[in-house]
Amino acid sequence: MRGHVDAESLALYAEGQLSRGRTARVRAHLSGCGECGRTSAALASVTTELSQVPVPPLPSAVAARLDAALSAESARRTAPESAPAPPPRRSPRWSPGALRILTATAVTLVVAGGVGYAVSQFSGSTTSGASAPSAQKPAHRSIQAGPLVSPGGRMVRPNAGSPSGPAYARTDTNYQRATLATQAKRQLVVDTVSGMSGPGQVTKARIPAQLRACASRLADGRPLLLVDLARYQRRPAVVIVVGDPDKAIAASYSCVPLHSAQLTAGG
Amino acid sequence: MAGQPGPALSGPSGAPQAEPPDAELLRRHVTGDQEAFGQLFLRHRDRLWAVALRTLGDPDEAADALQDAMISAFRRAGDFRGESAVTTWLHRIVVNACLDRMRRRAARPVAGGEHDLDLLARTPQATPDTDVSLDVLAALRTLGPDQRAALVMVDMLGYSVADTAEILGVSPGTVKSRCARGRARLLPQLAHLRNQPGVPRVSPPAEGEE
Numbered sequence: 001m002r003g004h005v006d007a008e009s010l011a012l013y014a015e016g017q018l019s020r021g022r023t024a025r026v027r028a029h030l031s032g033c034g035e036c037g038r039t040s041a042a043l044a045s046v047t048t049e050l051s052q053v054p055v056p057p058l059p060s061a062v063a064a065r066l067d068a069a070l071s072a073e074s075a076r077r078t079a080p081e082s083a084p085a086p087p088p089r090r091s092p093r094w095s096p097g098a099l100r101i102l103t104a105t106a107v108t109l110v111v112a113g114g115v116g117y118a119v120s121q122f123s124g125s126t127t128s129g130a131s132a133p134s135a136q137k138p139a140h141r142s143i144q145a146g147p148l149v150s151p152g153g154r155m156v157r158p159n160a161g162s163p164s165g166p167a168y169a170r171t172d173t174n175y176q177r178a179t180l181a182t183q184a185k186r187q188l189v190v191d192t193v194s195g196m197s198g199p200g201q202v203t204k205a206r207i208p209a210q211l212r213a214c215a216s217r218l219a220d221g222r223p224l225l226l227v228d229l230a231r232y233q234r235r236p237a238v239v240i241v242v243g244d245p246d247k248a249i250a251a252s253y254s255c256v257p258l259h260s261a262q263l264t265a266g267g
Numbered sequence: 268m269a270g271q272p273g274p275a276l277s278g279p280s281g282a283p284q285a286e287p288p289d290a291e292l293l294r295r296h297v298t299g300d301q302e303a304f305g306q307l308f309l310r311h312r313d314r315l316w317a318v319a320l321r322t323l324g325d326p327d328e329a330a331d332a333l334q335d336a337m338i339s340a341f342r343r344a345g346d347f348r349g350e351s352a353v354t355t356w357l358h359r360i361v362v363n364a365c366l367d368r369m370r371r372r373a374a375r376p377v378a379g380g381e382h383d384l385d386l387l388a389r390t391p392q393a394t395p396d397t398d399v400s401l402d403v404l405a406a407l408r409t410l411g412p413d414q415r416a417a418l419v420m421v422d423m424l425g426y427s428v429a430d431t432a433e434i435l436g437v438s439p440g441t442v443k444s445r446c447a448r449g450r451a452r453l454l455p456q457l458a459h460l461r462n463q464p465g466v467p468r469v470s471p472p473a474e475g476e477e
Binding site for chain 1: 301305308312313320324325326327329333334341342400404407419425440443444446448450451452453454455457458460461
């Protein structure tokens, strides 16, 4: 066999999915080729890497939504005269046009985590409220909060684990790699202390749908505490803060994660 | 309840069960029991959530898909013929809901486009504090629905090839092929996690023959 075996063939070989003839050729090549041996081992480590990604539990908001939908469905079943309604849905995402407006300036910063936690870390500058360090209850995150489940049992915003949802901000902070966690924590505290009137506070509608969706993906089911359109290393970026455990993540507009850092007690 | 892991696909074993088996709950539901389906779904929903979340890669979409699947299972319970385990049937409904969404999403033009928004290049090398999971999940999103579903089930969530094949409605060989091709596609994207881009540091195999 001339040259090297491509990675796909090596992967198929490892799974016994090549024809008999190709299997024999790949096996013969592998016996004398260190590079293809290394590629084979690297393929095996892909499996390891996949298996090590933690699986977050069902967020309580989603559980509540499922319960509500099931109750509604059960009620419909017992009242056959009413026509079956479509299952509850989430509200539509934002108009795509909004995205282009922001691309020139912003980076998305998503910050998720316990707001109460963040406040407790900065007890010297805390005003009041939000004193319970419960990641489940970010007490002051009600900026754009809507009801989680509408009277009809429809989920309005099924994202974060927090009943009030994340804070959205457009601070234009220039987050730096070395200080991402510290800067993000400061942002959380500023938002918390100043309540709804933080300088960079924006309404949800000012954050493009794609970047909100990006934030939600990065949060990966964990509670989303802050979404900040800002900069990272001077380039437009999204910075988010998520909880469980509290972590700041910076990502590009195309939702490529760039850096993440735990929000530690020391700052 | 949320803290308890769902039972294995093959069903709980070992300790004697006070709870009725899945098939019994489904039968009760079909015959009008108001509580049975909720009890059944509660038992499996953590696992089903994991499958939906990892297959779709988006919590909002996963929540939608899981809800769609739950309602669908609720309404179609009478169609269940017992040819497979109830868990397999539930998984199949969830996975199909996810795949439908992924295909619809693929058919839809992406507003704004990913490419013109790629304002920041990927950091070339992972640092110790970079979240490996984020990189893996981002790479996983580049796979097509079929490869992705297979790889999520087998490599990420640890389902057997046989169970995955039954859930996906394909042969075990197809599951293996999809996983293999998916791994090969992920390989260059995850190379930076192994210190030396493109040159994974592993020792060569001892012998090709066995």
